Amino acid sequence: MRIGLLGTGPWAQVAHAPALSGHPDLDFAGVWGRRPDAAGELAGLHGVRAYDDVDALLADVDAVAVALPPAVQAELAVRAARAGCHLLLDKPLAPTVAQGRAVVRAAAEAGVASVVFFTTRFQSAPEAWITEQAGAGGWFTGRAQWLGAVFTDPDNPFAASPWRREKGALWDVGPHALSVLLPVLGEPRRVTAAAYGPGDTVHLVLDHASGASSSLTLSLTAPPAAAGAMVELRGDAGITLLPEASEGVVPALTRAADALLTAARTGVPDPRDAAFALRITDILASAEALLRGGTHLS
Structure with a gap:
């Protein structure tokens, strides 16, 4: 599976890039970031291509791993799913329920697999x-x-x-x-x-x-x-x-990639997929509304 990385921040540097580059069943194809200079630096460290155009990366890969803020992740996950890319996402799925639903819907309509990296769930x-x-x-x-x-x-x-x-x-x-x-x-x-x-x-x-x-x-x-x-x-x-947990983040993220490979191959959704992450987003949004004087989850 050819996979691209979206994001260049600390999490991408310490977790995603090492896990993707070291995975025996992944072809780490390239990096895109909102800061082209950071994308070039991270790509250079791992001997892959830095992409200036995110859609060009999506066209070149079978899957993407996302290490970006939730709102940016949600937007790009929808684009990636529509481009036919399987999704290795981070938590939280999205900052609103509506954005989270859009990700789940896009993945279902495109028939792509999704896994959300809740670190503890992959240790x-x-x-x-x-x-x-x-x-x-x-x-x-x-x-x-x-x-x-x-x-x-x-x-x-x-x-x-x-x-x-x-x-x-x-x-x-x-x-x-x-x-x-x-x-x-x-x-x-x-x-x-x-x-x-x-x-x-x-x-x-x-x-x-x-x-x-x-x-x-x-x-x-x-x-x-x-x-x-x-x-x-x-x-x-x-x-x-x-x-x-006795293991670091890279082994855990490697297991998340394994789960994505399995879900993509078998067509059986992983229990830690975007739909599960959406349920969590709903709870978080309800709690946030309560903290702002809203209503209870029902």
Whole structure:
């Protein structure tokens, strides 16, 4: 599969480009970015072509990996799908439900596969744990804390990201927490949200259709010494914690590419596809509306 990379920022540099160039079943064909000089530099590091025209790249490849802000990703994912390209996307899928639906619709109409890179869902030990707990059932409640130090660590390369500054932890790390809880506890019937705590810290409570409840604490403003992720489940089987990942981001993204290859070959949607990411986008948008004085998810 010939694949192109859209994006040249820190995430593209540390995750996407190394994973694509090192994958044995991918032909990393080239890079396009909104800054041509950055595209040329990243392409040069990996010995591939830098494209000035995104449509020219789409015409030359079978798939694209996207490392761009959510609004830009949504727009280009629709264009890529219509050009017949399979989609390896990042979270969040889009900044609005309407844009997310447009991506899902374009992929379905074009018959292309999609996979969204929720990092935890492509790390072997956490994903095995999620599968095990989903099969066990009988959960009473879940609790997730996803605390980042993006805005408190002076050396964090993502601190200057405009979309993270605008959207905060709800949209940046919220997808990670939800991608773990939803497969285990099921869809939420109701969502409540409150912004208590420093900076962008938010709290969500979900009432799941399974009868279980869950709570999420999300922040990019945690002190560096307090940063980290935790998910706890309590139910008939007792208490269990999401295991820590022992692998880096490149192996995880390599597995995401494997999943895209499988979905493209078999025609069977991956459970972490754009449709799943749209469900998460709907929850995030509902929580955002609540934080702005809107209404509950129904």
